[in-house]
Amino acid sequence: MAGQKPHINLVTIGHVDHGKSTLVGRLLFEHGEIPQHIIDDYKKQADEKGKATFEFAWVMDRYKEERERGVTIDLSHRKFETDKYYFTIIDAPGHRDFVKNMITGTSQADAAMLVISAREGEGIMAQTREHAFLAKTLGVQQIIVLANKMDSVQPPYSEKRFTEVKGEIEKFMASVGYRNFPIIPISGYKGDNITKKSENMKWYSGPTLLEALESLKVPEKPTNKPLRLPVQDVYSITGIGTVPVGRVETGIIKPGDKVIFMPANKQGEVKSVEMHHESLPQAEPGDNVGFNVRGIAKNDVKRGDVCGPVNAPPTVAKSFTAQIVVLNHPSVIAVGYKPVFHVHTTQVACRFEELVKTINPKDGTTKENNPQFIKTGDIAVVKVVPDKPLVIEKVAEFPQLGRFAIRDMGQTVAAGLCQEVETK
């Protein structure tokens, strides 16, 4: 039961088709969460649909469109308990069109499993890079890298190929800023090194995936701060009412609390809180919950709103000042530029209003005041104006709500931290 064991949110990330959903399906299956006959059933149906080998992925991919194409579109959340921990696994999509969903999932995670196909000609690819950068940017501290599909490298389960891929991964991950993380050779489809040591890779002496999960550290729980709960989705369930869902970032939520949703500016009283279909006396930071609110109608609240206490409501920004680092922009960024900002569970187009200064990365001193433009590699302080009302907090007060990624024309171009918020 939740509440007794520490809760860790785990997101799967990595390039499309590298085997994220299959891995999660396999993990749940080996751990006894999914009975054999369901997998057999999925296998038969998938074969008929011309989607052979997708049986494990189907555990997570439940939309018609997902099963027909063999591509994950939307996030799915599954619980999973080990001796030590209560996990929520968030399976994210890898396709470049769905990075926005991946970001939402990652913004809720304490740790990530980065899945990289070890096959010749695969390895580190476009979304492997983008996802790793995003995880780092969005504050995911702990990461486990999985060199997947070891059953189909040449020759199968080759130590040489693993060593090669491992070298590439280490170099790449250092450039992103991750150090000291396990790299585990696995096969999600065949089940090597998931919960049991693989007989096929005797040369490997490190932990299995399950062991690596058990050695994750418990994230700290900022329970003393006011409640902040960004809404990921809203359900309207007949007979029950409006149920927003999302992850508690800070503070506590429990039945009887008077809460307000911003920027919607709608108030209500919490009736019940539940996680994975079990009702909770209260939810803490890290808990991914659905909660029923009295006094809130179907259309009152939507994705991207943030729930907080009535007496300390979430901050709605008219504009905000942030420090950003330009990761990868094809030209230059100047005043007037309007890309998409991803903050917690929301995406809002924001216009660059002022380039305040650029900063020396070495010592943090000012390089240039009011530069005409900034480009890849620059660290800058900027002022931006959201297109529509947006909840964002100073990173010093609520780190989880002050981090953001900036995307434009299908790629992540910059990342940043909110320093000051100008309210209405």
Add this chain to the structure above:
Amino acid sequence: MPSDEKQLRRYEFKKALEELDGLKGRGTELISLYIPPDKMIYDVVQYLREEYSTSSNIKSKSTRKNVLGAIESIMSKLKYFKQPPDTGLVFFVGHVQKRGDQTEMYSQIVEPPEPIQTFIYKCDSQFYTEPLMAQLKAKEVYGLIVIDRKEATIGFLNGTNIQVVTNEQSLVPSKHHQGGQSSRRYERLIEIAANEYFKKIGDIVNNTFMPIIRDMKGIFIGGPGSTKNFFFENDYMFKDITRKVVDLFDVGYTDESGLRELVEKASESMKDLQITREKDLVNRFMKELRKGDEGLAVYGEAQIQSALERKALDLLLLSDGVRKTKYFYKCPNCGYEQEFMQRPDDNTCPKCGGAMEMDHEEDYITKLYKMAEESGATVEIIGDESDEGSTLKKAFGGVAGILRYAPTASSL
């Protein structure tokens, strides 16, 4: 690529209209006359004669005098035309207020860029410019739809301007709450909710696009994954609309940014879109900027002017919204000359204390344009409606360019 003469004309035309818009008469005494191309001049003169006799009854003496004067002036100018030009003719004539109490006779004849549709005679305290303004705006219109299971946004691409009509959230449940036993039932409920949502979006699309379907050049549909194909293929929209769909594109977002991404994707296959041309040009400039010292980008009046003088400029980008006129004053007493960026409030000669008079005025944009023509540089006037266009204007003062060759230290 030679500069487009039309662009300069458009610019000058727009500028003239804006000027006209600012003028006021003291009474209802400013005449606007729109003559379609197929109207006989003779009929127009006949019409004006009647107006002349009616206007002789105007009570206010000065208004009467001014109106009659204006009509006379138009009639005398009409003598030079056997028939209206291809697009027709527009007259703006009347006494306009100057500073203080003075008025001044003003007369402007315009050949409109597009044919005038109806004959209009108007006598008012302001000139009637709307039909011409509308001509400037009449551009290519495309319909835009971005859709996935969570939301949809519908809008228009109007020339270089993307307008959002509506953004709809779906409320279709996602996988978050799926459970073990009831999962089949839950999946069915989700698909029913999705169908309702697609129907609703289809209705909105039909209602938005049908009234102007004839005037739309085409429709683009975008969105992540295959939801958009599903929506397109399953009769949620009227046949007349489906037929207008040019193409479907993968885009990551389904809000307003999705519309922008869609236009970007669509324009790759439609190079002739005005918005694409403008974006491409500004992006070329910004990419040169990124190269730093080796780059070919220059911006700001001083740099551009010097590059033009050295004949080193290849491409000159000017923002449509930039209006700069320089005023040259001269003192009739001592011959002292001075140039102003605005009409000066104080025209006392700093040398002899006499009153300076305006010698001539010069439109800065026109001047740069002419300099560029002479030095063989291509000129592009960029609208400020697109994001890139507004960046050019806001961040770079609306005057930028690309050099023919990288500047060496000595040439700077």
